[in-house]
Amino acid sequence: MDPFLALLSSLSSSLSASELHELKFLCKDKIGKRKLESVESGRELFSFLMEQQLISSHDVDLLKRLFKTIKREDLVSRLTQFIEEGEASAPDERPDINERRLQKVVIEVICENVGRDWKMLMRKLNLSDVKMDRIVAANPHDLREQLVQSLREWQKWKGKDAKVTDLIKALRDCNMNLVADIAEQNLSRLNTENM
Template sequence: MDPFLSLLHSFSLSLSDNELSSLKFLCRGKIGKRKLESVRSGGELFSILLEQQLIASDKVSFLEELLENIKREDLVSQLKQFVEEGEVNAPDDQPDVHEKRLLKAAIEVICENVGREWKMLMRKLGISEVKMDRIVAANPFNLQEQVVQSLREWQKWKGKDAKVTDLIKALRGCNMNLVADRVEQKLNTGTT
């Protein structure tokens, strides 16, 4: 089964009638009025968007914009996660298997230890304020999830250039030496 269609189906099931109406309204410039009037579910709307090639598994910006407009940050997060987890990304833009394992271990340690100072680290890594604000809006009461999502955002942005050494350097640049030491210690004791 196509993972993108599964994702769209789950989105469709979670949309309220008001949200569907809002989506239809937002699509007015792209889809004819008569077609929109016949739409009764999110699935039908997504089918039209797929047919008109406005969305695809490797073309999600319009869908993301729609979901942001109806304030469904939870669905935006799911969509971003779908993209990040390689369903869309080309394999040659991913870190190699060894580096991926190291990154996973490093991210785990950072998430456990950084806490409220995570934004300073993200700035050092080059993540924009807008992206951080979106992450906070999507996970308003979950500090750990904010850290995880921002590190995923960094990893997606860097692609195959995402390196553990960059994380350690950024940690030290923020005077988070204890966390940097813990990352190095974790990497030296078993993940390598």
């Protein structure tokens, strides 16, 4: 079974009738009136959004915005967890489990310590300005979320070629040596704990 479809089914069953009504209203500009009138469950609504290519296992930004609007942060968290756990990409396209663990440590350090200069870092990682602009538009007032989403986009784009060494090198190339040092200290601490 497709993990993304299983997630959508689960999210659908978490919605009340009034929340579904709100979601339908919010999707008026995306789905035709006739189709929207026929929607009786979250699953049907999500199917139409997938048909329009507005959501996919690789792109849940619209769903997150919809759930935030109806104040269902719990559903936003489930989507975020789905993406973070790498369910969104095929297993053979992801780095091995150890590399993902190391990436998580370095990404946390980056998110804690890199501020407004995050775009410079992402450019060193070769993430396109178009993708960064889309991320900024989706999270206009949340600098940390812009950085988090950009790093996730980089991970998805690079797949199994996403390496911690690339993150450290990009930090050093941006003269963010202190952040790189903190990341390396955390990595060595993690390696020591796992011995």
